[in-house]
Amino acid sequence: MTRPFIGITTWRRSIDTDLGTGRPAHTLGAEYAAPVEAAGAAVVLLPPTAGVDAVLDRLDGLVLSGGEDVDPARYGAEPQEGKTYDVARDAFEIALARGARERGLPVLAICRGLQVSNIAFGGSLIVDIPVSADHQPVQDADAQLSARHPISLLDGSRLAAVYGTPDRVVNTIHHQSIDVPAPGFRPVAWTPDGIVEAIEADDDWPLWAVQWHPEKMTAPDEAADEAPLFAAFVAAARRYAAEHAAAQKGTR
Incomplete structure (x- = not known):
């Protein structure tokens, strides 16, 4: 079976290499690609380019990855100091x-990706979530990766159907949300504490x-719990690829 072609966005960072310190690089944690490939897709990384339409026309699915904050000017807020x-x-x-x-292309939007998706269509963000039992200030790496909190999924939502349960426990590596x-x-x-942890489109956009x-929940039991999300996304990408292949064949 042909693997659907999935693009994953990257994060521009400065890293040290044999050619010098602070070299600009487009980066992505390996944990993003691994579960997408395991679900049956082929992966390509996407640095910023002017050729957005050309990129999208070649993809069967898109992952909007995590990373730094979106410029608050995009939704009418003030930048944070530092x-x-x-x-x-x-x-x-x-x-x-x-x-x-516009294309109905399947999208998996993670953390910053959720925020980008909301901003892209006119929504706004909480610039800095108030501290609560569920959302503590961003900590050192080990503590942040191990932090967990419960979430409740809307009954009847596509996400609840994917996971097969209305109640889950997930990680928390963010200081902003919708x-x-x-x-x-x-x-x-x-x-x-009332923080929005997921959104869906009102129409049938996947x-x-x-x-x-979900990609950073790598312990075997947690990875198994998150696998249905990647499977649903890749299955939607496979359907998208098949539909577009049939449409192209029909125009010949």
């Missing part, structure tokens, strides 16, 4: 989200947008 923003990445990913919806959902989208998951990081 924060820097990647305006090129913001513009690229917002254009990808809009183009994907404030006002974009028109045409609805929240479908929340923490006990979008799974989650605030947690």
Whole structure:
């Protein structure tokens, strides 16, 4: 069976290499590609480019990955002191989200990806989530990766159907989330403190947008719990590929 072709967005960072310190690089944690490939897809990494339509026309699915904050100017808020923003990445990913919806292209949006998806269609964010039992300040790496909180999924939502349960426990590696959902989208998951943890489109666009990081839940039991999300996304990409192949064949 042909593997659907999935693009995953990257994060521009400065890294040390044999050619010098602080070299600019487009990066992505290996944990993003692994579960997508395990679900049966082929993966390509997507740095920002002006050729958004050309990229989308070649994809069967899109992963909007996590990373740094989106520039608050995108939704009418003030920048945070000491924060820097990647305006090129913001513009690229917002254009990808809009183009994907126009095409009905399946999208898995993770953390920042959820935030990009909401901003792209007119929603806004909480610039800094108030501290609560469920959302502590961002900690050192080990503590942050091990932090967990419960969520409740909306009964009847596509996400609840994917997981087969209305109640889950997920990781928490974010200090922002949705404030006002974009028109045409609805929240479908929340923490006990009321923070939105997932959204879906009101129409049949196959979008799974989650605030947690399913790819970073790598312990065997947690990875097994998250596998249905990647499987559903890749299955939707496979259907998209088949439908477009049939449509192209019919025009010959």
